Amino acid sequence: MNSWHELPHAAFDLETTGRDPQTARIVTASIILVNGQGEVLKHHEWLSAVEEDIPAEAAAIHGISTEHARAQGQPAAEVCAEIAGVLGSLFAAGIPVLAFNASYDFTVLNRECERFGLTPPAPAPVIDPYILDKQVDRYRRGKRTLTALTEHYGVGFENAHTSAADVMATIGVARAMAGKFPVLHREATLLHEAQVNWAREQAASFQEYLRRKDPSAVVDGTWPARS
Known part of the structure; x- marks a missing residue:
């Protein structure tokens, strides 16, 4: 049995208009197969001629202005498709398909597909280094950003927060x-199934921690895409 990393695998990233995956719009996207x-x-x-203005905060992160996107980008529906x-x-x-913090990118894509009347792909198998790192090195201190x-x-x-670099x-x-x-040497489908459970467990643990101060705190552990 060959592990996923010994076989062809791809990675996917979006740069968007905001932090909320339910409302964010795609600005740039990259998919690379290795x-x-x-x-x-x-x-x-891809560069999307995004239909909503790109907030200054988002443009400061990925470097794409509304004017540039609309002048140089493809129609948003075409990009999404x-x-x-x-x-x-x-x-x-x-x-x-690898995606860092996959539940963000695949949720954004799902919402965009819904807006344009498209059928989103069923995301499987997905491999998420964010979930993997929290599982295999759970007690390490410090940030877990990309x-x-x-x-x-x-x-x-180099060039962090451009979709290709990410x-x-x-x-x-x-x-x-x-x-x-x-422990990560597995077939991709088996690793995907494991991550579904790991993401749920990690969210439950974080929610328990937050509820020490805020009893109403809720952490969604749905992975790799949220409803």
């Missing part, structure tokens, strides 16, 4: 983790 050695086989890139199509083809072929993980695992990371960093971190933790 082989079992981490060498790039295919690279997909193409992203969903590429991801759907990967999943249909059994190729795992930038923090690249530093911790010694992965190069995709390559996600691949690098996931492969570094697979090299360090044999």
Whole structure:
């Protein structure tokens, strides 16, 4: 049995208009496919002529202004359809898609598909280094952002918060983790199923912690996409 990291795998990232995945709109997207050695086989890139103004706070992070997006981007519905199509083809072929904090990106995509009357891809198998890191090194102190993980695992990371750079960093971190933790050497579908449980358990633990101060705190552990 070959583990997921020894076979072709892809990674997916979105840059958007905001933090809430239920309302955020896609600005840029990247999907990169690599082989079992981490060498790039295919690279997909999109810029959306987003229908809503990009807030200054979001533009400051990813560097895309409303004016640039509308002047240079594809129609938003077209971008959404193409992203969903590429991801759907990967999943249909059994190729795992890596996404850091996957529940954000796949929820954004699902909501965008709904807005445009499109059918979103069923996200499986998905591999999420954010969930993996919290599981295999749960007592490590410090941040667990993508930038923090690249530093911790010694992965190069330039141009953070551009979708292509974030995709390559996600691949690098996931492969570094697979090299360090044999427990992650599994078939992609089995690792996906494990992460569904791990995400739920991690959310429940965090919710329990928050409720020490706020009894009404709720942490959604649905993964890899929220309803």
